[in-house]
Amino acid sequence: MKQFVLASIIAGALALPAAAADYKIMAPAAPGGGWDQTARSMQTALQDEKISGSVQVNNVPGAGGTIGLAQFVNQASGDPAQLIVGGYVMVGAILTNASPVTLDQVTPIARLTGEYEALVVPAASDIKDMAGLVAKLKADPGAVSWGGGSAGGTDHITAGLIAKAAGVDPTKVNYIAYSGGGEALAAILGGQVTVGISGYGEFAEQIKAGTLRIIGISSDAKVEGIDAPTFKEGGVDVSIQNWRMVAAAPGISAEQKAAVLADVEKMVTSASWTKILADKGWANTYLAGDDFAAQLKKDTESTAAILKDIGLVK
Amino acid sequence: MSLDNQQQERRRPDWAALAIAALLMVVSVVIAWSTASHGAGASYARVGPTTFPYVIAVAFFGLSIWTVFEAFRGDFPAREKQEIxxxxxxxxxxxxxxxxxxxxxxxxxxxxxxxxxxxxxxxxxxxxxxxxxxxxxxxxxxxxxxxxxxxxxxxxxxxxxx
Amino acid sequence: MDTFGLLAQGLLTALEPMNMLYALIGVTLGTAVGVLPGIGPALTVALLLPVTYKLDPAGSLIMFAGIYYGGMYGGSTTSILLNTPGESASIVTALEGNKMARAGRGGPALATAAIGSFVAGLIATIGLAFIAPTVVKMALSFGPAEYFALMILAFMTVSAAFGDSTLRGLTALFIGLALGLIGIDLQTGQARLAFGIPDLLDGVEVTTLAVALFAVGEAMSVAASKGGDSTIQAIKGSVWMTREDWSRSWKPWLRGTAIGFPIGAMPAGGAEIGTFLSYSVEKNLAKKPEEFGHGAIEGVAGPEAANNASAAGTLVPLLTLGLPTTATAAIMLAGFQQFGLQPGPLLFATNPQLVWGLIASLLVANLMLLVLNLPLIGVWVRLLTIPLPWLYAGILLFATLGTIGANPSTFELGMLLAFGLLGYGLRRFGYPIAPVVVGLILGPMAEQQLRRALAISQGDPSILLGSPIAVILLLLAATAVLLPLYLRARGRGKVLAQLGANED
Incomplete structure (x- = not known):
């Protein structure tokens, strides 16, 4: 008990003074993950820049964010003070989990950050480039094992898209799912799987050290600081971005939406946000309002199509 | 030990243990039924998402039968009276x-x-x-x-x- | 500068009075949050990380290390005193630790856990500093087939916790395995046994099950029997460890460290497996194996050391390769980034000051934990002198607080209630509790590794015996199962004679 009291005094002294909440941000994931970090970074930036007096973050983990999304749609409807963080993974999870609530039911505000998918092989591999991989894939798709995140996630979707674009049956992709980034990376480094596919950040240090060779990146054009051809340059017409976004509640008025947009815009252009992005190594892929809504629609359609092709969604 | 068994064998079967056996059987059926309702999902592994559930369903089936035997043999420990x-x-x-x-x-x-x-x-x-x-x-x-x-x-x- | 010079420099910085104070604050905060059942070190570090942002790099690094160690130790305290494991790696500690606490030996149990953690942390951190590259090479050679063999070896440990009936032990294990099936299948994305309930898609949370079976189930059981056989004796004999306790503890500490460190370093090992294996090893080597299940100090000393050593072990792939292999390690990675540390293969070369600073901080935080907790053991043990109604009311308050804090959902509390009833039922009919939890942890791991191995080999089962490591692990597992059977068969005459003698 003594410890609790001591702890509360210390932590109380360090915690920010409580005031009326201006924003309540839902992170539909457990504390510590990417969405949670995004929500808490927004909290820091919004408060430090005095855009909002007080921001609260609450976590509703589960089922790729769809549990949080369902709760948000039900409870936040019409409340302009409530926001939800989400990402591309949610698009896939909604489809594979047959979620009754979809992203059509929230008000998209902006895409905040994004990461491109990188395709890597161990340094000792005989695959040198995309063409080499495609040749192997065409010869015997089962002999090429792909290591990445959970089935139906961004990594799996990208693998399916690559196979399809290369003219190989996407259901024949021998995809080996790993539960965490570290586990997948270990399997690639240990030569357990033929190729690895995941967000560039997972591999960056290994690529720099020369233990992994990058054979392609999923961006539209070459990315500054990444010495790798795009998938398109490698002859495979695939581009994909694993983005994170913020959305507002359903049923808010146009003025309310504009106000939230303005606040988010102010936050994104602030010094605090720039510093957070730099510290965390996140790329700023800010895209707001209607442009983002259009992009979201496009992503949802292409994801639905590829998930059907892989056989994850009927 | 052998003495205890003889005493209990003369008793009627342990109804609570039989109820547990029935419950285990229900679990076995539920797992098998729930697994049968979705597809096998062909993969290179040949051991798909339905293999383990079926193995476990069969195991529950076996454990249920075993429990019935032990219920009749009186192998379950004596229970003191508890308040509900x-x-x-x-x-x-x-x-x-x-x-x-x-x-x-x-x-x-x-x-x-x-x-x-x-x-x-x-x-x-x-x-x-x-x-x-x-x-x-x-x-x-x-x-x-x-x-x-x-x-x-x-x-x-x-x-x-x- | 050489290794020793850098480490010494790091230690000098960490031992400055101000930094020692930060370590103490970190350890205290970490213990306070980590003590909540269901909130393990990962969540503790995630929640408290912002506190460290406000300090200079050296100070925040050391406070961070303190939070980490405090969060880990907090889980063991509740396991021992309240039979409520704070996290999955301290489930095994509850088996013997709580039996000791109930017999008035909570003091020695807490002490052997604290000192064992310290010894293991010390050895493992030194191991991290000097043999990390070798260990990591070995860890990377583990593929799905080797992991599957390791899981099979770990499964044999369940039988150590079976109690007196094979039927009831196996039933408990299969209940755990069945619960492990629930949720989205990692390899195919299919929902299994979720019955269309979205809350079940992520499966059953190990800590929710453990807290419910151990704490809630026990509260019901004790209340229903009106305290009958569960009289708690807070202190009997010395609060401190006796000479016998010491002599029975030091070997398990060292063995636990030797088991926990390499398993922690394996990307898919996990801290729990080390604790399971250590428990089983100690039970097999104990001079008085009959004490297991009734409060054997070896069963606390070994697993606690293994738990801490494997925590240091997870830092091996994290610092040498940048591989975050556990949730805790992933959070630590996020923590490192604020210090400008980018873990990866080049880290030791590009950032030696910070790496050695971190290692020194870990050593100092480990020491502070011991300094803080040894004097407090007397206070903790007195928790058990609280009258039963208030004690159990408090246990349920904190058990639900942990669950709510990790996931404030009505459904999760419903699961807590349902599994609490399951725990009561298991106790009522003489089923052991631990195999359920072990099945939930090991089942999904073993299944995923097996399916990965077979997918990579395109269905050829010979891959499972394809490497010497896998063969050795499987042989060990077979020996562990068959040897006792053989000995029993051979010694049957003797045992029967003894039984006959007892009945006279």
């Missing part, structure tokens, strides 16, 4: 907390659980233990929700002071 009302108090306390958590907030809901548990152990009366529980839970809420940033639901009591 304390358990109902604890279940009630947990259910009250679960249902009231969102509406009434952490302190009130958890205070009720506290009082109900104390009641299960024969400590009362409730008009005394409920306020004690609520005050204690509120202190805990302040420490962990305000001090250490844990997200614990707030209700009218919490909003009154913060």
């Amino acid at each position: 009302s304390p358990i109902l108090w604890i279940i009630g306390g947990l259910a009250a907390q679960m249902l009231l958590l969102k509406a009434a907030g952490f302190s009130i809901a958890t205070g009720l659980l506290f009082a109900a548990t104390a009641r299960a152990f024969g400590r009362g009366p409730l008009w005394k233990t409920i306020p004690i529980g609520i005050v204690l839970s509120f202190v805990v809420w302040i420490i962990f929700a305000k001090g250490l940033q844990l997200s614990l639901p707030a209700g009218p009591l919490e909003h009154l002071l913060f």
Whole structure:
């Protein structure tokens, strides 16, 4: 008990003074993950820049964010003070989990950050480039094992898209799912799987050290600081971005939406946000309002199509 | 040991153990039925998402039969008589907390659980233990929700002071 | 500068009075949050990380290390005193630790856990500093087939916790395995046994099950029997460890460290497996194996050391390769980034000051934990002198607080209640509790590794015996199962004679 009291005094002294909440941000994931970090970074930036007096973050983990999304749609409807963080993974999870609530039911505000998918092989591999991989894939798709995140996630979707674009049956992709980034990376480094596919950040240090060779990146054009051809340059017409976004509640008025947009815009252009992005190594892929809504629609359609092709969604 | 067995063999079968056997059988059927209702999903592994569930369903089937045998042989340990009302108090306390958590907030809901548990152990009366529980839970809420940033639901009591 | 010079420099910085104070604050905060059942070190570090942002790099690094160690130790305290495991790696500690606490030996149990953690942390951190590259090479050679063999070896440990009936032990294990099936299948994305309930898609949370079976189930059981056989004796004999306790503890500490460190370093090992294996090893080597299940100090000393050593072990792939292999390591990675540390293969070369600073901080935080907790053991043990009604009311308050704090959902509390009833039922009919939890942890791991191995080999089962490591592990597992059977068969005459003698 003594410890609790001591702890509360210390932590109380360090915690920010409580005031009326201006924003309540839902992170539909457990504390510590990417969405949670995004929500808490927004909290820091919004408060430090005095855009909002007080921001609260609450976590509703589960089922790729769809549990949080369902709760948000039900409870936040019409409340302009409530926001939800989400990402591309949610698009896939909604489809594979047959979620009754979809992203059509929230008000998209902006895409905040994004990461491109990188395709890597161990340094000792005989695959040198995309063409080499495609040749192997065409010869015997089962002999090429792909290591990445959970089935139906961004990594799996990208693998399916690559196979399809290369003219190989996407259901024949021998995809080996790993539960965490570290586990997948270990399997690639240990030569357990033929190729690895995941967000560039997972591999960056290994690529720099020369233990992994990058054979392609999923961006539209070459990315500054990444010495790798795009998938398109490698002859495979695939581009994909694993983005994170913020959305507002359903049923808010146009003025309310504009106000939230303005606040988010102010936050994104602030010094605090720039510093957070730099510290965390996140790329700023800010895209707001209607442009983002259009992009979201496009992503949802292409994801639905590829998930059907892989056989994850009927 | 052998002496015990002989004594119990003369007893009628252990009905509770037979009920457990039936329950295990139900679990076996539910797992098998639920697994059969979705597709196998062809893969290179040949051991698909349905293999393990079927193995476990078969295991439950076997354990159920085994339990029936032991029930007739009287192999289950003797059970002392237990009272049912304390358990109902604890279940009630947990259910009250679960249902009231969102509406009434952490302190009130958890205070009720506290009082109900104390009641299960024969400590009362409730008009005394409920306020004690609520005050204690509120202190805990302040420490962990305000001090250490844990997200614990707030209700009218919490909003009154913060 | 050489290794020793850098480490010494790091230690000098960490031992400055101000930094020692930060370590103490970190350890205290970490213990306070980590003590909550269901909130393990990962969540503790995630929640408290912002506190460290406000300090200079050296100070925040050391406070961070303190939070980490405090969060880990907090889980053991509740396991021992309240039979409520704070996290999955301290489930095994509850088996023997709580039995000791109930017999008035909570003091020695807490002490052997604290000192064992310290010894293991010390050795493992030094191991991290000097043999990390070798260990990591070995860890990377583990593929799905080797992991599957390791899981099979770990499964044999369940039988150590079976109690007196094979039927009831197996039933408990299969209940755990069945619960492990629930949720989205990692390899195919299919929902299994979720019955269309979205809350079940992520499966059953190990800590929710453990807290419910151990704490809630026990509260019901004790209340229903009106305290009958569960009289708690807070202190009997010395609060401190006796000479016998010491002599029975030091070997398990060292063995636990030797088991936990390499398993922690394996990307898919996990801290729990080390604790399971250590428990089983100690039970097999104990001079008085009959004490297991009734409060054997070896069963606390070994697993606690293994738990801490494997925590240091997870830092091996994290610092040498940048591989975050556990949730805790992933959070630590996020923590490192604020210090400008980018873990990866080049880290030791590009950032030696910070790496050695971190290692020194870990050593100092480990020491502070011991300094803080040994004097407090007397206070902790007195928790058990609280009258039963208030004690159990408090246990349920904190058990639900942990669950709510990790996931404030009505459904999760419903699962807590349902599994609490399951725990009561298991106790009532003489089923052991631990195999359920072990099945939930090991089942999904073993299944995923097996399916990965077979997918990579395109369905050829010979891959499972394809490497010497896998063969050795499987042989060990077979020996562990068959040897006792053989000995029993051979010694049957003797045992029967003894039984006959007892009946006179």
